[in-house]
Amino acid sequence: MQLVINTYGSYLHRDKGCFELKTKEKKTKISTKKVDSILITTGASISTDAIKLALDNNIEIQFLDKYGNSLGKVWHPKLGSTTYIRRRQLEIAESEEGTELVKEFLLKKVDNSIAHLEELGSRRSDDKQKYIKGYIKKMKLLRSKIAKVDGDIDIVRNRLMGYEGNVGKNYFGVLSYLLPDRYTFSGRSYRPAEDEFNCLLNYSYGVLYSKIEKATIIAGLDPYVGILHTDGYNKKSFVFDVIEPYRHHIDRVVMKLFGKKEVNKSHFDKIHGGLTLNDEGKKLLIGNLNQYFDGRIRYDGREIRIDDTIQSDLHKVANRLIEG
Template structure:
């Protein structure tokens, strides 16, 4: 099993990354602030506009290290990709399956079943752990609607009908997720999912966590030799990592939504960690972003038993394992793609 290495998050917007031998060096105003051997890294995420030297980019490419650039507020800007790796036969199979409406639909169903089951698990845990404080009727009603729609997935005959079910399930889930915010209710709430820009603190945090997850999933797909830009559920669009977005669907409730709830309910993030702009958009402060990044890294170190493999793995390796299972399905080693179901 692959070893979980470190992801370097560079939060100072004035940072510039350079190569020194086999080391990644972070400089601010031409002064070295940090260095780390490249062999200890599996990814680098930079929040700022200064960038990195071409030699550093080449070092990351040669060592299969994902290098992404985000704005200081956490909006995705760009990703550096090196030479295409992986088995060309695997990618050709991926492209053929993506071009087949029926084959794509079967894989897409697995993603949405995984997402719906995991959404139900998040809501179920809320009732189990906090049944005396949440609106049980509201949560159980959302859960019932999720079940009803999930039972319709297998009978879907078109991608559009599946997208309709997924959209409805998302609305049911997010309407009930607000009930699981137990603390700081005046500052954190979820009336609806909004983005570009997010218009409340909760949506701003979810968008940030989804961006971090997207980085990890895209990197995992590239590692096993798949093309993250050719998916089965999200339509192809220039610059859109459709397969990464597909695979994120089943992972969001477990890796991002639950973490956001914990950060709020444990008072690890607060209203002071967010700023509202004149246009109504909400941004995170530097301190808030660092708190969330620290919690994200810590969460990735936790261990879970993978439901399909039956082995204990780090949470941070879940995207890699799912990418590996997708590759195995495309090769014909397993009959279908097994989504990740959280415990």
């Protein structure tokens, strides 16, 4: 699970071989075996002994701002990586081989998005199913266009991103349609979000981003060497490439929260230009994200945690580069 510390005045320290989290109300001991990563927001603190305990157990520590954006990370310096993998990543970043890799990411994203909509539609009225199927048809047409793209990535980048953007517009249009009227939205909004749905989505994508970055580095890949998303100073472009097929996990959790009527206005605070998720909202969201990613599914012929599928896929990408 991800251990999220977002209560003002919280203090995480080491107690023998375990973590101990202190708040004003209580003390909680947590085994290192139960923690994959630690997320700390403003107003909390951590001891150096707790940091060492995390590093000794290969547990990433990430510091977040109030929007869920990463401010910085601490992790073990011996995470696996090879110069050859990164050299190969640089080689394909400007080639047709790179185009094929990002096409696979995008096609998988479209397939997962369509599967999500089909699952949502299966529990709706005939009229709503018809509405959803109309948008799925548009998404499948865009998928076929993505599949036909070929050529060096510099030549086809804008076309691929255009197709991806149109897929997103159709997909989020359906999600908004399925929400209760008071929570519908007109499109994606960021920093800050203009509505409750995007507020939950943005914070959750920040959590997912940290999972992808960690898996990328452990697999020996360079998070800064992007293919579809171009390089920029201090910009982890490859993480943006890789994250696309996994966004549906976040979308499923957030839609389920609205579907179960667990979200309400009290989970958000108004700020200039939009909304931010407050402590109660974060508690609700993180609890559900942890439960979801700890769930087990049948994947590549074996039963593993949903969280572990990301690492498995990134190791496959690294092996592909080595073998290529």
